[in-house]
Amino acid sequence: MNTSPRVAVVIPSYKVIHSILGVLAEIGPEVSRIYVVDDCCPDGSGDLVEKSCNDARIMVIRHRENQGVGGAVMTGYRAAIADGMDVIVKLDGDGQMDPGLIPFFVSPILDGEADYTKGNRFFDLAEIGAMPKIRLLGNATLSFMTKISSGYWDLFDPTNGYTAIHRDVLRHLPLNKISRRYFFETDMLFRLNILRAVVVDIPMKARYGEEVSNLEISRVIGEFFVKHCRNFAKRIFYSYYLRGMSIASIELPLGVAMFLFGSIFGSCQWMNSISSGQASSAGTVMLSALPVIVGLQLILAFLGHDIRSVPSKPFHLLKRNRYLDAHASGVQDAK
Template sequence: MYRGHTIGVIVPAYNEESHVGGVLETMPEFVDRIYAVDDRSTDDTWEIIREYAAASRRSTDEERVDSAADERPAPYASLPDGGTIEGTEIVAIRHEENQGAGGALRTGYVRARDDGMDVVVTIDADGQMDPDQLPKLLDPIVEGEADYAKGNRLADRESRREMPPFRLFGNWLLTQLTKIASGYWTLQDPQNGYTAITNEALSAVDIESLPDDHEYPNDLLVRLNVAGMRVADVSMPAKYADEESTIDYKRFIPITSVTLLHGFLRRMRVRLADDRGDPAALGYLIGVASLAGAVAFAVAAGVNAIQDETPLRELFTTGLAFAASAVVFLVAMGIDAAANAGKGVRR
């Protein structure tokens, strides 16, 4: 328990036999329950998770026996590698079929929510996330500042240097797109998997329909905004070693783009349903209409150019239409950012 809140941690794992044991073993003592979800690994990940879960059960049994005998601290159950499990319960869960990163998180979220954990944390099994940073992630939630907290590896120059250039550029681009789609205009690093969420927020976002693949954090952010939840960005160091990314970028980029578009449209639809005169939603609609007009002008000008009949006036009108649509979009973004200013917290 952390500052009066029960803490459940989800550790999704797929072929992480080299790292998952270290992640489970170094979890802080205040964590009440770990949900280790094996997404049908083909290596020894599941066997390692089972060993740790068995050790955690022995530790719990020893604590109960010792507490019944006297008030001395119970001994910790030892692991095959000489480590110990210090009273935290580990729940081992295995998928019958591989469901993807989002699917593994979804399984853990549903289980932790139904178990009544006050705060549910997600930590990847690849060893990139330092469990000692967990209090920083939990503090905005237990102090009532946020309903959801996420790590941010882009908060300072040193952290950005640790990130490979290709990931840094991709992360920056996704950050801009996710800001527009989700309405959390102050956030960075939306793909960061080090997160914490309240039970109330989990219950409000229909977590059972979370996407299966790596686009799940972008989709979740949109759901949180629609539900009126506050999100905290917490500075976290980047850490890369010998782990390999499981993201297939040929699939990830188009799927995430479509997910963000759907999320944006869903958020605007909800805003219009709540307030038919919502200025941001209306601004975006006008921007789309003016952009469509600009494209139509450009196509007409292109046809005339082929026929050597493009007057200067048509070119000017086309440029003006594009400029007008850009201005309308920028104004709508500004209104949207102002309307959502209270939903973002920087730590």
């Protein structure tokens, strides 16, 4: 009986006919199945793969309507789960991701160190120069927003789509609710945090050729900001009020209330002072400044707690241990 872990690769395919065959050729023997999801590609990338590749591991899945990169990945995920794959790697077909790194993405998951691994092109500072400056700035901005909304403060490079995930974690994610477009990568992190899954960065080099990215950060940053705010609010509610409470549950609302009161009250008094020409009293100044200072300290204390609360115990091992404990208990009862 072969008990070795089965690794699958999901490749969303849309306007990548000039590079996808090269990507497929580089995928090593450690991969058991390859799912190429033709997301209603106008260039017929699915047909190209079927005609040009004889690799028995490859399965082409077609969408009748374009569902976006997130929708294509979700389709591949469902197929991999149905086929009993243990670890599923998401790889783009544009040639920017080196398939030779697949073992490095899979190993932390199989070794029980992570539930989800994610590429980080910023790990080596010497490699950052290869990234276009506007993309670098956009990624830095999106990265900061992702840290706040997802709760994974130790991660970077949120738009990097080179990822791997354990099957048991994937099965507990609401795949039908995850964003279908470019936000799906950061939305995945939000959903993973709700599960308390462990996410680990994997250093990788950026490979940039003549391909043109379909993601224009200047166009999506406003949309991403709104969605990040929504996910942040949901995460705070789920983690600090619905699922459990701690001192941080009090620090955040109290800190925000005091900071806003001090800021608004102080601004009103400052404008009144300007219009009347009379200086505010020392008591008025203290009544404005003290809530701002104390409120800011409480907010910083909450952030410190949130940063220390990054998940550290892999979810798929906890689920497996609970199953084994329940099974062992059943065996003992039977005896």
